Amino acid sequence: MSEQAQKPVDPIPNMEDKWYWEGADRGEFLGERCTECRAFRHPPRPMCPHCHSLGREHVALSGKGVVDSWVTPVHPRSFGFDTPPLVVLVMLEEGYRVIANLLDVAPEDVAMGMPVSVDFQETSGGRKLPVFRPLG
C-alpha cells in the first residue's frame, strides 16, 4: 500500500484527455468544463452535451470528494504493482466520478462515502497520476 518497489505504469493519453495527465505532471488536478454553459463533464469530449458548444476549458478542481466504490484486483496481478492496488471511484465535489488509487488505507478500512483528497504519485516513466488519500 505504501512503499512499492514497482511504480504504476504511465498513463495512456488520447486526444481528448491528454490535458488531464499533463496537468497531473505539473501537480494540478484539472476538470473539463464548457466555456458557454459552465457544466462540468467527464469523461472528456469535444462537445458539450447540454449546449453543444465546442468551447472547453480545463480548470483546477478542489481535489476533494468521497469514495463511491472500491475494489482490490487480486488476480491476475496488476502491472505496475507489487501488491494488489486499492482502486476507487471518487465522487468529486464538482459532481462527477473519477477512477484512481486510494493510498494510506487498508482495504478493510475503506468506507463508502469516506472523504478523500487528491495527491499525485510518480509512475515508472517519471509522470504523475492523480491519486487520493483520506482527508484529514
Add this chain to the structure above:
Amino acid sequence: MGFNGRDVAIVGIGHTEYSKNSGRSELQLAAECSLAALQDAGIEPADVDGMVTFTIDNNDETGLCRCLGVRDLAYTARVPGGGAGSVATLQHAAAAVSSGIADTVVIWRAMNERSQYRFGQPSAGGASTAGVGASSLMSAIPYGAQSPGSWLALSAQKYMHTYGVTNRDLGLVSVLQRAYAANNPDAWFYGKPITLEDHQNSRWVVEPILRLLDCCQESDGGVALVVTSLERARDLQQKPVRILAASSSLPTNNEVITNFYRDDLLEMTESRMVAPRIFRQAGLSPADMDVAMFYDAFTPAVLMQIEAFGFCETGAAKDLLADGFGQIDSALPFNTNGGLIGEAYVHGMNSIIEVVRQLRGTSHNQVAGAQLGLATSGPAGAILGVD
C-alpha cells in the same frame, strides 16, 4: 410484433465443441458452426445473403463467405459493444429479414479466447478500439484496474453495498448454473456441480466482489444461428422460433464494462431502457416469460439484469434467488445451459441458442411447455416465442 415488415424466425442453430484449446483457427470455428446451423435449418450455404456478428470477432465476412461458398452477400452488420451486443445481433438480423433486404441471415461468433489469447486478462490496448464501447478503459490501466473483472466489480460495488448483497448471495447464481451445466453434456463443467461452500472457498479475483467462481470461463468455440422469414420457416425442417422483439439501448454517459460514469450506479440504466421497449414490442410482460438467459460474464450482472428486466424491485434479486428463483421448477428458470459460467463463454451466443433449444423442447434442462423465452445481454434484449 416489433418489426413492421415480415414476421421473422430462427430456423437453425449450430455450435462447435466448447473447449480450452480448439486446436484450429477462429475462421475454421466460424465456418464449422455456421455450416452446422445451416444444416440444422436445411438451407444451402450458397443461399446465405446476410451476415451479422459483433465487435471483437477476428473473423471477416469475406473469409466466412469463402468457406461457405456464399454467392452474393447482400447485407452485413457488426454490432458494437462486444458481448453486450450479442443479443442485439437478433435485432439486426430480424430487421434485415423483416424489411426484405435479406432473406437468410447467419449470425456467428467464433473465438479462441482461451488458447490464442486470454480474454479475461490484461491485453495491450486491443479492448479499447472503436466499436467496443469501453471508451474510458485506458484511463483505468495505470491504476491497476486492468481486467474485465476489475471493471465490472468497480461498477457493482455500490449496488452491493447499498442493498446488502454479499458475495455469498452471488454464489447462489454460480451454484444454480453449475447444477444446470452438470446435466448438460455440451458444457465444459458437465458432471461438475459446486456447492455454496465451494464458491465461498474459491480464491478472490477482485476483492470483495468477485471470487473465481463468480467469473465466466474463457473458452474456445463457435456458435451460429440462421434467421429467415416466418413464412419460409414453416416449410423448413425445424420447429420455427419466432423473434417477437429485439432491441438495444445506449443511454447517455454509459459504457460497456467500464461503466463508471452513468448517473446511477445502483441500476443497469441500459437494461432499464431496453426492457419496456421489448415487452411493448412483443405485447407481453415479464411474468409471461417461461425461461430466460441473462448475460452472466460475472454474477453481479445477473442480479442487476433480473431487476432491470422487471422481475423484481431494485435490490430484491438476492432474496428472489434465495427463494429458488431460477430453478427448473421456479417461476423463471434461467441460464439453463449453465450460462457463460457453466457451459462456455462464447461471448453470449451460446446462451442465445439455449433459448431456441428451450422453445424447440430440446434442452438438456428442459422447461416443461416453454412457449416464450427472454435473452438479455445488458443493453440488449430479445423475446423469442414458439410459432
